[in-house]
Amino acid sequence: MLPRSGTPALPPVRPDGEDSEERATATRFGITARILAVNVAGLVFLMFGVLYLNQFRVKLIDERSDALAGYSEIIAGILAETAVTTLPVPGIDRTVIDVAEANAILRRTILPSGYRARIYDRNGGLIADSWWLSSDGRLETRPLSAPGERPGFLARLRAFIDGLLPRRSFPPYREAGPLELGTVYEEVANAIEGEEGDAELRARRVNSEGELVLSVAVPIQRFKALLGVLLVSTEGSDIDQLVAEEEQSIILLFVIALTMTVLLTLGITLAVARPIKELAVAAHRVRANQGLLRSGFDDSLPHLAERWDEVGALARSLDGMTRALAQRIDAIERFAADVAHEIKNPLTSMRSALETLEGTTDPAARARLVEIVQADIKRLNRLISDIADASRLDAELGRAEAEPVSVPRLVENLALIWRDTHGGDGPQVVCEMDVGTADPGALRTPGVEIRLAQVFQNLLANAVSFSPQTGTVRLHVSLRGERPHRMVRVSVEDDGPGIPQDSLERIFERFYTQRPKVSDFGRNSGLGLSISRQIVLAHGGRIWAENRQGADGGVAGARLVVDLPVQEPEGP
Template identity: 45%
Template sequence: MGLRKSAPFSSLQRRIIFFNLMGLAVLVFGVLYLNQFRSSLIEQRVQAMRMQGEIIAIALTGGATEEDPNAEAAPLDPEAARATIASLGRPLDLRVRLFDTELRLMADSRSPDTGGELPIAVTPLPAPPTGVKDSVLNRAEAAYDTLVQGIPGSRPGFTEVPTTEVATDAEIVQAAAGRVASSIRVNSAGELILSVALPVRRLSVVQGVLVMSTEGGDINRIVQRERVIILQVFVVAAAVSVLLSIILANTIAAPIQRLAEAADPEGERSGRLVNPERVEIPDLTHRIDEIGDLSDSLIRMTSALYTRIEAIESFAADVAHEIKNPLTSLRSAVETLEYAKTDEQRLRLMGIIQKDVNRLDRLVTDISNASRLDAELVRERMDHVDLVEIVTTMTSITATQGQERGIGVVTRMPGNALVVAGLEVRLAQVFTNLLDNALSFSPEGGTITVEGRMLPNGAVRIAVTDQGPGIPEDNLESIFERFYSERPAEGFGNHSGLGLSICRQIVEAHGGRIWAENIREAGAQPDARPRGARFVVELPVAPGAMSRGRAQL
């Protein structure tokens, strides 16, 4: 079972993104909702102040009629205006001011009894200085207005206008020109003041300007409540984020912790020895995310590790058994040597000793090569290798060795290169072992045939055929096991039985396969005597070489 292919955004990545966006969505939704609420609140307050101002303006001009030819020219009566503002402005919880046509203050609901030429007793409030240290909420409000609402963080200051001075506020100037205007200003205490300026018309002539303003703390109390709500939303969003983080941590960290504890149950965390019992990795392969892949990988890795351990134990047992046979023979020959009475007996015993020593040397060499093979196949970098060149070189050497017994070697290879990705030395070892095996089983005067071709499925096939006695049908697979050897009597002891096992190990490490089969006459029965044996090696073509090879066939 291989690893599942990861999508551009895997399940675990989508889960993390979703959980994080959930908390942010709650926060953004709350902020946007409160922003809309505040904007709507200010707009509604402006509309209400405008309607109230229009009512007061009508009351201020209520004495004029269209039948009076001088009505449009009659100015507002200051005493009547102050009385009207005092009676109508105070219940509204608003500050009402009236300016004449020259934009001088005529009446103020804060000082209803002031009249004539006496100025209204006021203390002008300076505009807020630059860099004033507001509270954290005020700073956040200014930043919020700048980023979200598009309103500058610093609003114009609110100033008092004495009766002897002319008003210069933009909304008052616009109202004097006959337009309704509004503004949001800040006094020296940092409090918002919402103002609406309306023209006071007697018929079609502007006779003054009426200004409706909130008190300094009114809007701030509303905004303060809004800020508290925003903070509450922050708290809720933070709680949701923490909860989702805990869920996410349990989804990711807990299974990983289980896998870590299973992989190292006792370990050397406390200086103790590793638990000798078999490690069982929790099966989380039902999860369709990276943790499921990790569990699957750890399970397969652990299984491969135990398989490797068992193979090493089995290999060690086989080595001990194989070494024991020549050692037993060698010991017997040495113990018998002192009892030999003739030179002929001593020479025969010395021959046995020499043969057993050579056998041990061959066996130790092959075992050493086999034990290093795995590490070399993993460590070395594979290159493009031409099998035609390797096979041609190996067959020429085998042909030289077979001349003494009259054994010929026939090579049938294509004219083009058969390129595979692999280790040249190890692939040469495969064909050397196969040719050596075919040479040892071929009768005198026999022929060894080596054929190579490219298959339509993108693989290279090399077959080595001999004319020997064949292989027992029951042993076609077991001959690739370690230390298996079934040779003619004259060749017994000259081979370690590791050659074919090494061949399979090398071929499979290159992504190929190897098998053996018997050769029989066409139409012969399955139990008929073989005419020889054939060893077949298939290896995948190197990337980029398959199309070139097919074109050249």
């Protein structure tokens, strides 16, 4: 398709209510909110993923359970070797655990470790508990929070997140009374029964404060005879404290990353979102007041147009689009004013002729007045036809598919048709070829043939109208430039009075005409050369006018020149 030389029409302005609703929606779901939501969502998912998939808690529990089991086996071995005694019962082996010696061993080994140890006899009765022991005779106590003391922000946040994350559930821990059998604990019962394996002799429970309690039951055996069971358990706070510290470190990193994300988002907003919003507000002002089109965006937002990034490029593009739109609107307004003026002239002439016709009875005068009315009607018809042609030209060239057009052959055919239709009337039309090839028809340009024919027909008719009856109109086709940027040049020369120097550009303006008084003005609308330039520009060419110099140095006539790009053949 050929590029359009015009610009599309402005979209209709919507009601204020609809526009206000759109601005409200843009505010609710602006770039700032979207960037912040995406960044924060990514951080939140990352934090929850790290906390959920974090193997630190599981690994810590497993390692602590293994260490507790190894430590318990060592203590059980010591008890079996040193804390036993034999009851003086004749005929029966009554080897039992020496409670006093066992308490001494627990005092030296268990109390410094922070574990709790209980010893049960072979029937499950409790005979020793490290909680009963202390070097200074006092019970072990755990520190409580001061009255009114509240956990810190990170601790509260961790507790909230822990409530959201799925956790592995453990059975509750129940403290057995001093008179209860140790078989209430499944691991103790399995040890008494002689069960083996980690699953049977280890347990994980949660106490009333939500803390994890690990316990290991180890049989106390001497020469494979069961003397009792050692139950060693942890204090729940130490494991949970380590896990809490690890999770709080992750949450602290998340808070720092969240703060940096918010700051970066605000920075991006200041650098991108706010300038775009300013451009949108400026565009809204231009839409509300079309008078601002003349100044463009640069005058209202100079700091954006000076930026050398994407926002600056957008601002400059919007400014260029606005100025082009302003030029288009100005052109439309001038076109409308010119049309009104050109239509008003023949209408005024017709009105005057008709009013005069009513008051005269002279046949010659009436015939002359009728002739004037007919000429004005012809001029109006020609003017309306050319205006319609010019108005639909952009859309037609934009839809048309470009095809190879042989410019030399097209010009030659137009010259032949002109000579055949006009015979010997008027100036002589001569066609000259200087393309340096055996087949001039091989020189082609991509375009719409009917429109290119209209251009050369307009130039030919214009030259004939300015040439004297005995003059000559010359159509000259030549080749310019080098491959692959060659241009085919068509020049149309006449023997007329030439063009005033200050009108060489103005003759391509709409409705501009400077013709001899004897010319039939009903056949000329002043749009022919303007339409021709519009077509040539749409084909990627150029058109201009100049005067021919005679032998005496004076003006010998006018020359109108058209350059069109050559479609180069493929291959060498």
